[in-house]
Amino acid sequence: MIEKKICEQCLFWSLWTEQPNPQYVIGDCRRHAPQVFPVKDKFLTKFPSTKHDDFCGAFKSNSHDA
Numbered sequence: 001m002i003e004k005k006i007c008e009q010c011l012f013w014s015l016w017t018e019q020p021n022p023q024y025v026i027g028d029c030r031r032h033a034p035q036v037f038p039v040k041d042k043f044l045t046k047f048p049s050t051k052h053d054d055f056c057g058a059f060k061s062n063s064h065d066a
Contacts, residue, residue, distance in 0.1 A: 008052035011062040015052075025052035 007013040012031040019026060028047035037044045 005055050005059045006052065007050045007054045007056075009059075009062060011060040012058070013050070013052075013062075014047075016049075026050070027052065029056075031056075031058045 007027060007029065008015075008025070010029075010031075012029055013027050014030055015025070015027040026049055029050050030047050034045045034047050037046065
C-alpha cells in the first residue's frame with residue numbers, strides 16, 4: 001500500500017481542536033520552531049498553519065509501522 005504523504009499523516013502535524021472553516025481541516029506544522037508572522041501593525045509568533053491535505057519535503061510518517 002502506498003502511504004499518503006500529507007500533513008494529516010505526518011508525525012509533526014497537530015490538529016486544531018476548533019475548526020474555523022467547515023470546508024477545511026486545519027492544524028499546525030510543528031516540524032520547526034514557531035515562526036514570526038506580521039499581523040496588521042504587530043507580529044505574532046506561532047507554528048505555521050496547514051490544511052490536512054497539504055504536504056512538504058519534511059514529511060515523517062505518524063504510523064507506528066513505519
